[in-house]
Amino acid sequence: MEKILEVKNISGGYGSVQILNGIDLTVYKSEFVTIIGPNGCGKSTFIKVIFGIANLYQGDIIYKNEDITGIRADSLVKKGIGYVPQIDNVFPSLTVEENLQMGGLNLSRIEIDERIGQVYDIFLNIKQKPYHLAESLSGGERQMLAISRVLISNPSFIMFDEPTAALSPKFREMILEKISDLRKMGITVLIVEQNARASLAMSDRGYIFSNGKVVHTSDAGNMLNDDDIGKYFLGGTQ
Ligand SMILES: Nc1ncnc2c1ncn2[C@@H]1O[C@H](COP(=O)(O)OP(=O)(O)O)[C@@H](O)[C@H]1O
Ligand SMILES: [Mg+2]
Known part of the structure; x- marks a missing residue:
């Protein structure tokens, strides 16, 4: 499978405040990938570092085989990267x-x-x-x-930061479905989402962040069926 984004061992944060500590993450072309994790664990910061608006201390960010480390947000947009902030x-x-x-x-x-x-x-x-x-x-x-x-x-790749936060259940479902439909237009999706079960149900794979690190990654279906993940990260088993 062709990689669209490959993040290798990145650490980053805001000025001298380190938030991310050695994150590896890959998104393949046409995938829908969900990042979940407790509040404050660095999910938004991760997306901001990729988009060039929080500080990267070390590591590499590769987009479509090109090193985009340190490239400004406006140039990233021209390269086909989209970002929908929270x-x-x-x-x-x-x-x-x-x-x-x-x-x-x-x-x-x-x-x-x-x-x-x-x-x-x-x-x-x-x-x-x-x-x-x-x-x-x-x-x-x-x-x-x-x-x-x-x-x-x-864009050919869009990063969404909690797009359904604070929405009514009706809009929540609708927005997630629209985002999932973007794949039909050839758009690859990386999403941070509070409604983890709903988002994972539409995803190919998932990542769990904790304390600025990746603590788990696997197929979204496996994550939904894992009792421990359900208990600790998805608000109970179901
Ligand atoms: N601009 C900032 N300057 C300093 N610290 C920040 C800033 N923005 C967020 N943080 C801190 O970074 C940590 C991770 O935040 P964030 O990436 O927003 O977490 P999440 O999106 O997983 O809830 C938190 O402790 C938060 O207080
Ligand atoms: Mg956040």
Whole structure:
């Protein structure tokens, strides 16, 4: 299988505050991979280090056979990497359409309009509100806008940080399904998700982080069927 992302023995954090301690993680092309782990264990930091917005102290990050260690976020976007942050992921005082245009800053006007048409067909909820301010949207609609904005740049790999946090069960399910559907468009997904069971059920593989390290990785199905993992990381057996 072809690797899209290979992270080798990375350590990182914020300034002198070390959070990650020697993480290895691989994502293969077209996979859906979920990272779970307790609050504060470094999941968001891990994604931020890959995206070049938290500090990398050591290790290598390879994307599509290219070393992207130390490359800035805007250049990573041009290479096809998307990142949907957990918070502050839309511009509240801009309209839906303006937010989407911001996602295509490196594209021509014609390309942007074409891409906006394509994402509207995926997220019909926001298609109906092109001139609404992002701040007026519901939590679920905002999340759809955040994902759509990243899709405008035509990424082949997207990292999601808790995309369903604080959403109602209805939107939670819908957003996860939409993310899972992205694979049909050839997009590879790495996701950090609180709703671990639902996310693992859609995943090929999973990783468990604890204290800035990987403590387990296996097929998602195995993780869902493992009593210990269920008890300690998935909120009880089921
Ligand atoms: N900007 C920051 N500066 C210093 N420490 C931070 C910063 N952001 C997060 N942290 C700390 O890093 C640790 C890991 O946080 P985070 O990666 O957000 O965990 P998770 O996403 O797994 O809940 C936490 O102890 C958190 O307080
Ligand atoms: Mg987090």
